Structures are given as structure tokens and as C-alpha cells.
Amino acid sequence: MLAAAAFAPRLADSRRTADAPTQQAAETPTPPAAEEARAEAPAEAPTPPAPSPAPAAAPEPERTAAFRLAFDNRDIAGAQIAALRNVDQPGCLAACRRRADCRAYVFDKWNHACRLKADAIAFTLNPRATSGLRDDSPLPRAPAGPIAMERYPSRAFPGEGYRIDASEGPQACEALCRDDAVCVAFTFRLDEGVCHLFATTGEYFPNALADSGGKRQN
Known part of the structure; x- marks a missing residue:
């Protein structure tokens, strides 16, 4: 019993001795050089934000064909x-x-x-x-055939035209128009006995006291 009792303090002392390095190691301060290295280490760069998506391209405006003057x-x-x-x-x-x-x-x-x-x-x-x-179309060939006259009985064109002549009747008025390169249509006024020659015409209208006609050429 005495031997066991004597051995117990020694065992306790040996355990304290064995634990001492561990405790000492845990309590060992960090060397100053390591602290300085840790302080001087560059901070980790932040992750840049993801780029914004590119805006959608605007649709091209609809293009319409260009036309020559009428x-x-x-x-x-x-x-x-x-x-x-x-x-x-x-x-x-x-x-x-x-x-x-x-x-x-x-x-x-x-x-x-x-x-x-x-x-x-x-x-x-x-x-x-x-x-x-259309501008990108070739110009058609010009009319070159013989001139023909159309008649529009009991019709009159609006306006006075570019030339007014006394005339014996619709046939004479038609002949005046045929022989004038500027004339494209005529109206003979039965009540006035005059011939109106037109270089361009508006919409004709009914008139019992008039006869009209126009040129055609292919």
C-alpha cells in the first residue's frame, strides 16, 4: 500500500510534466515577423461585378421604295x-x-x-x-405610234384650257387638237361655238352642250 501511494504522486507529476509542453506550445506567441508578413499581405481583390447585358439592337425602320415624279x-x-x-x-x-x-x-x-x-x-x-x-426601274420607251383620237360625247373638261379658238364644230375642234403637239384633249362648247384645248385634264363631267375628245398613242 505504501508503495502504491508513493507511486501515485510520481505518476501525477509525470502527467503534469507531459502536459506542460503542450500547454506551453499553445501559449507561445506568434513571432513579430509573421505578424508583419500577415499585415503586409495584400488584401484579396474583390470580384468584379458581372457586365450588364448589351441592349437589344433597335429594329431597322422599314424602307419604302422611292419613286420618280409622276x-x-x-x-x-x-x-x-x-x-x-x-x-x-x-x-x-x-x-x-x-x-x-x-x-x-x-x-x-x-x-x-x-x-x-x-x-x-x-x-x-x-x-x-x-x-x-420606281427609281430603280429603267425608263420605259416613249410612245411613237400613230396618234388616234377618242371622242367623249356630252362630256366637258373643267377649266378653260391653254388655248381657246372659235370653231365650226366638234370635228374642227378635234383637228385643232390633233395638229397641236401640246394638246392632249379638247372640249367644244356647242352653245358658244368655241374650242378649248387642254395640255392636261381634270375629271370630265356630263354636259349636254359640249363634246370632248382626247389623244391616244402607243
């Missing part, structure tokens, strides 16, 4: 792709612009009608027509 007193020979009624000239032009296959249009100013053309082969002389042609 050709008064000109019809166009070519393949017809559509016919419209009860329209004015700006409406006829707009209808052609809306179609990629429309190369030209013809507006009938006496009857408010519109014809759209896929091509334009030749101009024809027609006092009721005003036509338009």
Missing part, C-alpha cells in the same frame, strides 16, 4: 398585278410602295382607279392617266 398623260404597258377602285393618286402610289413586286402604277384620274404593274415596258399617251415609276 408622269402626267402617260399610261404604262406592262404586266398588271392588282387593280383598285375609289382611290386617289397618293393612295395608288402608297399601294404600290407596299408591294415589293410593284414596279409602277397607273392612276386613272377620271374614274379614280388604280392599276399596279410588275414591270414597265413602254409609255403610252393617255390624257386620263398619271403614272409613277
Whole structure:
């Protein structure tokens, strides 16, 4: 018993001795050089924010075909792709612009009608027509055939025209127009005995005291 009791303090002392380095190691301060290195180490750079998505490209504006100035007193020979009624000239032009296959249009100013053309082969002389042609279309050939006269009985064109002559009747008035290169249409006033020659015409209207006519040429 005495031997065991004597051994117990020694065992306790040996355990305290064995634990001492561990406790001492835990209590050992960090060397100054390590502290300085830790202080001088650069801070980690922050992660840059993700770039904003690029804005969506704006849609290109719709392009419309450009047209030459209108050709008064000109019809166009070519393949017809559509016919419209009860329209004015700006409406006829707009209808052609809306179609990629429309190369030209013809507006009938006496009857408010519109014809759209896929091509334009030749101009024809027609006092009721005003036509338009895309800028990128070749100019049609000019009319060169013989001149023919159309008659419009009991019809009169509005206005005085560019020339007024006394005349014996509608036939004489027609001859005056045929022989004048500027004239495209005429009206003879039966009540006045005078002939009105027109270089361009508006919509004709009924008149029992008048006879009219116009030139045609292919």
C-alpha cells in the first residue's frame, strides 16, 4: 500500500510534466515577423461585378421604295398585278410602295382607279392617266405610234384650257387638237361655238352642250 501511494504522486507529476509542453506550445506567441508578413499581405481583390447585358439592337425602320415624279398623260404597258377602285393618286402610289413586286402604277384620274404593274415596258399617251415609276426601274420607251383620237360625247373638261379658238364644230375642234403637239384633249362648247384645248385634264363631267375628245398613242 505504501508503495502504491508513493507511486501515485510520481505518476501525477509525470502527467503534469507531459502536459506542460503542450500547454506551453499553445501559449507561445506568434513571432513579430509573421505578424508583419500577415499585415503586409495584400488584401484579396474583390470580384468584379458581372457586365450588364448589351441592349437589344433597335429594329431597322422599314424602307419604302422611292419613286420618280409622276408622269402626267402617260399610261404604262406592262404586266398588271392588282387593280383598285375609289382611290386617289397618293393612295395608288402608297399601294404600290407596299408591294415589293410593284414596279409602277397607273392612276386613272377620271374614274379614280388604280392599276399596279410588275414591270414597265413602254409609255403610252393617255390624257386620263398619271403614272409613277420606281427609281430603280429603267425608263420605259416613249410612245411613237400613230396618234388616234377618242371622242367623249356630252362630256366637258373643267377649266378653260391653254388655248381657246372659235370653231365650226366638234370635228374642227378635234383637228385643232390633233395638229397641236401640246394638246392632249379638247372640249367644244356647242352653245358658244368655241374650242378649248387642254395640255392636261381634270375629271370630265356630263354636259349636254359640249363634246370632248382626247389623244391616244402607243
